[in-house]
Amino acid sequence: MSTHRNVAPVFNRYANVFDPINNRHFFKRMMKHRAYFNMFPCFEQRHQICHKIGAKNLLDVGCGPGYQDVILAKALNMKVTGIDVAANMIQIAEKNSELTEVKQLCDFKVADFMMFQSDNKFDVVSSFGVIEYVKDTEQFLKNLMSYSNKIVIFTFPVKWHWFMPLRFLYYKFRHCPLKINTYTNMCTCIEQIGVKNYNIYRLNRNYLVTIRVNN
Numbered sequence: 210m211s212t213h214r215n216v217a218p219v220f221n222r223y224a225n226v227f228d229p230i231n232n233r234h235f236f237k238r239m240m241k242h243r244a245y246f247n248m249f250p251c252f253e254q255r256h257q258i259c260h261k262i263g264a265k266n267l268l269d270v271g272c273g274p275g276y277q278d279v280i281l282a283k284a285l286n287m288k289v290t291g292i293d294v295a296a297n298m299i300q301i302a303e304k305n306s307e308l309t310e311v312k313q314l315c316d317f318k319v320a321d322f323m324m325f326q327s328d329n330k331f332d333v334v335s336s337f338g339v340i341e342y343v344k345d346t347e348q349f350l351k352n353l354m355s356y357s358n359k360i361v362i363f364t365f366p367v368k369w370h371w372f373m374p375l376r377f378l379y380y381k382f383r384h385c386p387l388k389i390n391t392y393t394n395m396c397t398c399i400e401q402i403g404v405k406n407y408n409i410y411r412l413n414r415n416y417l418v419t420i421r422v423n424n
């Protein structure tokens with residue numbers, strides 16, 4: 210099952226907020242910082258995990274503008290593959306890898322993860338801020354697991370948060386699906402695909418899930 214047809218157009222439009230070169234607009238810069246403020250602790254955890262396990266490569270699903278991917282590639286000298294259904298996001302991620310001088314370590318491509326096929330496996334598979342746009346949560350989780358050798362790490366938003374109604378309206382007006390799982394729902398989905406060992410932490414308005422993959 211492919212991703213809803215309105216997801217890519219919404220994020221293609223949203224991408225200009227993240228443009229590192231043309232983004233001189235004060236409001237857009239504020240939006241960008243606001244968006245990142247919440248995700249920083251999650252990226253920090255991913256960075257620490259990659260460092261701790263000596264990860265050689267990472268797949269970032271729904272990488273968006275790839276800001277943290279290029280930092281990770283540079284800091285840990287690791288290979289990063291980023292995929293995103295929005296072509297404008299991938300263009301920005303490529304620009305970022307050039308600006309950060311890690312083009313040789315990064316591979317960003319346009320792809321819908323629900324239709325994605327690759328023979329490669331990755332030490333770490335991450336997906337931040339993406340699962341809520343996917344209809345079939347369990348299939349998405351299965352796909353994440355199938356590409357990982359060691360760790361899967363992903364976020365999902367806290368449902369009962371004051372920000373959620375605003376976010377819900379934003380996407381409703383754009384006819385873009387937003388499926389918010391509760392903590393309990395998500396535990397059920399994770400267990401339903403046969404995963405027993407996982408951790409969930411709350412970080413700001415997101416939950417961060419880490420799963421150790423047993424091969």
Ligand SMILES: C[S@@+](CC[C@H](N)C(=O)[O-])C[C@H]1O[C@@H](n2cnc3c(N)ncnc32)[C@H](O)[C@@H]1O
Nearest residue numbers: 212220271272273293294295321322337338339
């Ligand atoms: C909220 S943004 C998060 C971007 C990035 N992970 C971050 O944290 O900065 C969600 C991204 O997921 C992408 N996305 C949504 N569904 C996807 C799918 N099925 N396959 C690939 N990318 C997807 C969107 O295009 C968007 O760029």
